[in-house]
Amino acid sequence: MVADMISNRQSVIQIIRAASSDIIGILSGGIFSFSLALMLLHTTHSAISFGLESIVYPIVGLLLVVPIGNFVDTHDHKTTILVSKLVTLVALLIYSAVIFRLHDRLAASIVIVAVYAINDRISGTGYTASVHELVNERHIKPLTTIEQAATSGVQLASPLLAALLYGLIGFRGVLWLEAIAEFVVILITLSMHFHPLPQAAPTQQTAGQWAAFKVGLRYIHDHAVLWFVVQIAVWLNLLFSSVDVGLAYVMVQTLKLGNTRLGWVSSACALGMLAGNLLLMRLPSFQHLIRTVLLLTLGFGSVFALMGAWLVHPLAANLVTGGLVLLSMAMGLFLAWINTPISVYLQTTVPTHLLGRVSVTLTTLNTLAMPVGTLLFSWLFQRLLGGPLFIAVGLVLIGLVGFFWYRNRKIVHQVVAPQPSGEANA
Incomplete structure (x- = not known):
């Protein structure tokens, strides 16, 4: 197996990079989500503001579960993750440029949440599927455990930081902060060394979406x-x-x-x-x-x-x-x-x-x-x-x-x- 060729030292470096990417991405994403909800609450006065993600994410997941699963299993994982992150960054920049000029901010916000939902599902599935390309067998448990611990730790801080930053720099400042964080995550992903495994059999790649x-x-x-x-x-x-x-x-x-x-x-x-x-x-x-x-x-x-x-x-x-x-x-x-x-x-x-x-x-x-x-x-x-x-x-x-x-x-x-x-x- 290719994973057996990954040394312990390389695995530790990959874990550090993966954990850093998780901390930056989850923290900035949590701040952005909370700030977005606050902005919508203040502008639309609708209770749906804090429930937007809980509605959009499941719908996107259900509609795209088949194509995302098939796509991730039949394409290069690093390229897939990078493209999804780049699409998110471009969409965020466009959203930042137009959101303050729009009268209907809720519709535009639903679109950006949908874009995040799609690309989060793609990149998340891509990372899960590429674990054997990042670390060797003995480091799979440390990688998963550290990522889960990082996620839990960041979830403690993100709501408090979001409320603080929203008050200090406003939603416009939070948008720029999220864009910078997404760019840093892309750089970290570029620095990670994926060791690709053989692609799926041709019969799987050419079969219909549902059959695959x-x-x-x-x-x-x-x-x-x-x-x-x-x-x-x-x-x-x-x-x-x-x-x-x-x-x-x-x-x-x-x-x-x-x-x-x-x-x-x-x-x-x-x-x-x-x-x-x-x-x-x-x-x-x-x-x-x-x-x-x-x-x-x-x-x-x-x-x-x-x-x-x-x-x-x-x-x-x-x-x-x-x-x-x-x-x-x-x-x-x-x-x-x-x-x-x-x-x-x-x-x-x-x-x-x-x-x-x-x-x-x-x-x-x-x-x-x-x-x-x-x-x-x-x-x-x-x-x-x-x-x-x-x-x-x-x-x-x-x-x-x-x-x-x-x-x-x-x-x-x-x-x-x-x-x-x-x-x-x-």
Whole structure:
């Protein structure tokens, strides 16, 4: 395999560059997104301002899941990533030049969010599919873990920085800052050394879009561990939407605790994810993936139930906030321990020429689950008490653990060790 030719030193350098690119891109993107929402809120006075991305991203993901998966798996990954970044930069510059001259800023903003959604999906899938071109096998877990930790850490800071910068330099200044950051990310990507693997077989490249994409779907369905991962991930994303909707509604509308306390609780989840990923760097790889994920999901569901129990009885504001901060950190910890090992498993076992289609399918399903969950729990929290509803969600998660354990009983104790994923199992 080509990845075996990549030295440890080269892998470490690639990890540093990838982490730097992630930190700059995610931080600037988070600042841009938050500032865009603030600008729209002030100009349109519409509540949709802060929900624009949650609507556009799933629609784009669903419409383009087939062509993006096929394209990434059959084209040079570095070129694909660079072109998507350049398109984003050009679109951002055009948006910056016209947005302050337009009367209907919402329409133009929907277009730029759609452009970001398309190119984020392309570049993200491209990076996932090219992991074996960047580092050798023993550095896949450190690369994934460090990137996840960087993402979690940046998510802690981006909303606060966005609010600060929006007040200091305005939306126009944020646009220029985002353009500079995108240019720096392009330079970092140019400096990264991709070691291309052999392209997919000609039959895959010449087949129809749907026929080619079905190869990835069939691979997921035919591999029990992957099929389990897809199902459990969709359920987790669907039910975790209750936190995004429920905590905000309960803390601000029901308990009248204010936005500041909500911000502390929300940031605690990102802090927990950061701590969880840092701990994973010191822990050995999970050998029994299904059993481990199910046990972690059991803990995750228990935290939901505890959160509901904490909200059932009226407590002092500081006590409620402190308890929710601790429980939110625990949620983030469990999420990191579930998500990162699953990502490592995908990148170390799925054949490279299918990795784009498999990863974009999983990402799209998870993305679609979140708005469905948002709509469902928005309706439920307006009609039911928050505490009992969180307890119910926790019990559903615990019940799902029992269901999946029984359904996968033949492989739940199976040792799932990383293996070379080049063209094996193709």
